[in-house]
Amino acid sequence: xxxxxxxxxxxxxxxxxxxxxxxxxxxxxxxxxxxxxxxxxxxxxxxxxxxxxxxxxxxxxxxxxxxxxxxxxxxxxxxxxxxxxxxxxxxxxxxxxxxxxxxxxxxxxxxxxxxxxxxxxxxxxxxxxxxx
Amino acid sequence: xxxxxxxxxxxxxxxxxxxxxxxxxxxxxxxxxxxxxxxxxxxxxxxxxxxxxxxxxxxxxxxxxxxxxxxxxxxxxxxxxxxxxxxxxxxxxxxxxxxxxxxxxxxxxxxxxxxxxxxxxxxxxxxxxxxxxxxxxxxxxxxxxxxxxxxxxxxxxxxxxxxxxxxxxxxxxxxxxxxxxxxxxxxxxxxxxxxxxxxxxxxxxxxxxxxxxxxxxxxxxxxxxxxxxxxxxxxxxxxxxxxxxxxxxxxxxxxxx
Numbered sequence: 488x489x490x491x492x493x494x495x496x497x498x499x500x501x502x503x504x505x506x507x508x509x510x511x512x513x514x515x516x517x518x519x520x521x522x523x524x525x526x527x528x529x530x531x532x533x534x535x536x537x538x539x540x541x542x543x544x545x546x547x548x549x550x551x552x553x554x555x556x557x558x559x560x561x562x563x564x565x566x567x568x569x570x571x572x573x574x575x576x577x578x579x580x581x582x583x584x585x586x587x588x589x590x591x592x593x594x595x596x597x598x599x600x601x602x603x604x605x606x607x608x609x610x611x612x613x614x615x616x617x618x619x
Numbered sequence: 620x621x622x623x624x625x626x627x628x629x630x631x632x633x634x635x636x637x638x639x640x641x642x643x644x645x646x647x648x649x650x651x652x653x654x655x656x657x658x659x660x661x662x663x664x665x666x667x668x669x670x671x672x673x674x675x676x677x678x679x680x681x682x683x684x685x686x687x688x689x690x691x692x693x694x695x696x697x698x699x700x701x702x703x704x705x706x707x708x709x710x711x712x713x714x715x716x717x718x719x720x721x722x723x724x725x726x727x728x729x730x731x732x733x734x735x736x737x738x739x740x741x742x743x744x745x746x747x748x749x750x751x752x753x754x755x756x757x758x759x760x761x762x763x764x765x766x767x768x769x770x771x772x773x774x775x776x777x778x779x780x781x782x783x784x785x786x787x788x789x790x791x792x793x794x795x796x797x798x799x800x801x802x803x804x805x806x807x808x809x810x811x812x813x814x815x816x817x818x819x820x821x822x823x824x825x826x827x828x829x830x831x832x833x834x835x836x837x838x839x840x841x842x843x844x845x846x847x848x849x850x851x852x853x854x855x856x857x858x859x860x861x862x863x864x865x866x867x868x869x870x871x872x873x874x875x876x
Contacts, residue, residue, distance in 0.1 A: 556766045559662065559758070559822065576801065606767065606804040613801050 524592040527582040534565045534578070548575065575607055585611040662759035667740065667816055668843040668871040669830070670853050675837035677732050685735065686710075688832035689814070694805045696795035705786040707814045708737040708829055717860060717874075729876070735838075737829070738763065738784040738814035739862060739870030746776035746785065761843075761871060762816045772809035781866055785813045843871065 488494065503510075512518040533540055535547070551573040554560045563571045572578050583589040586609045594601065604612075622630075689695065689708045696705055710733035713720075717734075744763045747755050754769035755776055777785045791808045799805065803819065806812050817827035825831070830838040841850035853875065860874040 552768060556764070556768070559818075561822065602807070605807040608799060608801040608804065610801065613799060 520596070522592040522596040524590075525583075525585075525588040527584075530582045532567070533582075534563070534567075534569075534571050536566070539566075548579075551575070575603070576609070580609050585609065660759075664844065665760040666843040666871070667761055667821070668841065668850055668873065669737075669740075669816075669827075670839040670850055670859075670873045670875055671735055672837045672839070672853075672875045673729075673732070673734065674876065675835045676735060676833075678835050678837075682834070684832040684834060685829035685838065688828040691798070692800050692803060692828050693815075694792075694796050694800055694803055696792035696805075697797065698790075698792070698795050703789050705788065705792065705812065706736075706784065707812070708735065710734060711736055716862060720860075734874070736782070736784070736862075737872060738816070739782055739868065739872045740814075740816055742869035742871060743867060745779040745781065745866075745868060749775040749779035751775060758818075762818055762821075763813075764815060764818060765811070765813065767804070767806060767810050767812070770810040772811065774811060776811055781863055781868065782870075785811050787811050 509518075535543075540547070551563065554563075555573050561573050563573045565571055580586070586604060590603075593599075686708050690697075693707060695707050698704060712731050713729045713734050714731065716736065740761060740763050742757075742761065744755075744757055747757055747763060750756075751773060752769050752771055754767075754771070755763060755765045758764050772787065774787055777787060788806050788808050788810055793799070793805050796805060817825070817829075820827060826840050827838075830840040839850050839853050841848040843850060845851065854873060857875050860876065861870045861872070862874075864870070
């Protein structure tokens with residue numbers, strides 16, 4: 488190999504630089520980070536089992552939107568035989584009052600952005616004067 | 620055991636009564652049940668409309684109760700400029716609203732009086748035809764509804780609406796809302812919005828906010844398909860104006876002079 492003395496250290500340096508975020512996280516202990524969404528202290532039960540919600544909350548919310556806006560049907564019959572109002576604010580956010588402590592925890596970790604809060608308003612947003 | 624004819628009938632009758640208890644209970648107990656969520660069929664029994672009695676409306680000059688009520692509950696921003704104005708319910712001078720009534724010598728008194736305007740909730744809405752994403756459509760009960768989630772902000776509907784009832788959010792409206800009502804979403808930059816005949820209030824069995832707010836009772840709201848309704852009574856035997864009826868959009872907002 489011509490110029491092996493330059494190429495091989497150069498390659499090692501390049502790979503090191505490219506993977507540096509991984510090294511940094513491993514050293515600083517961030518690699519083991521697990522998001523911890525804050526659960527409401529006084530409520531025991533979500534509208535559906537945790538495992539279902541964890542995977543399907545986006546589909547569920549999309550279905551709710553479709554049902555309320557398009558068909559005017561607001562009653563959600565949950566698998567626990569209870570009826571819930573299909574309403575992001577009055578149902579979901581009545582327990583999970585602050586989206587920064589709940590939604591954002593996982594969304595930020597997974598690099599997910601959504602536009603729900605461009606229009607919808609979560610309860611603590613008004614209280615904390617985040618908007619007028 | 621020997622059964623007499625009489626005993627047989629008694630037993631048969633009791634058995635029938637016993638068997639009918641459950642289905643009977645089902646039918647009778649269903650009578651008191653609350654009205655279920657609306658389906659397209661139940662919605663189709665209604666056709667919402669509004670009448671505006673102009674003379675009553677003009678009694679209290681400068682009154683803006685209906686406009687304030689609407690804008691408060693629907694988070695309608697006040698951007699301050701005419702160009703970016705967001706309109707749900709607003710006023711315009713009589714001669715501009717009904718240019719076909721403008722004669723030199725008649726209706727002189729009215730020419731410059733403010734006429735209350737809102738989305739006409741047309742029976743044949745042009746905006747719905749123009750929308751390429753079906754973000755706006757006509758519900759079974761006649762309300763021209765909008766799905767803000769789906770609007771791409773192309774503004775074809777605004778070009779199609781002959782009444783100027785639709786407004787576009789040129790920028791984020793949130794900083795321009797005096798006090799946010801958390802129960803109703805705000806809009807975001809790049810969507811079109813308009814009056815929704817208070818769908819969210821009708822759902823709860825309430826009348827639209829503007830109708831409720833009017834002290835003079837100049838606004839009458841009701842089901843046009845119900846012959847006994849107040850609106851049908853008000854519209855009977857009166858000269859009623861609609862805005863530009865010649866366009867064939869069949870507005871459901873009626874003006875009574």
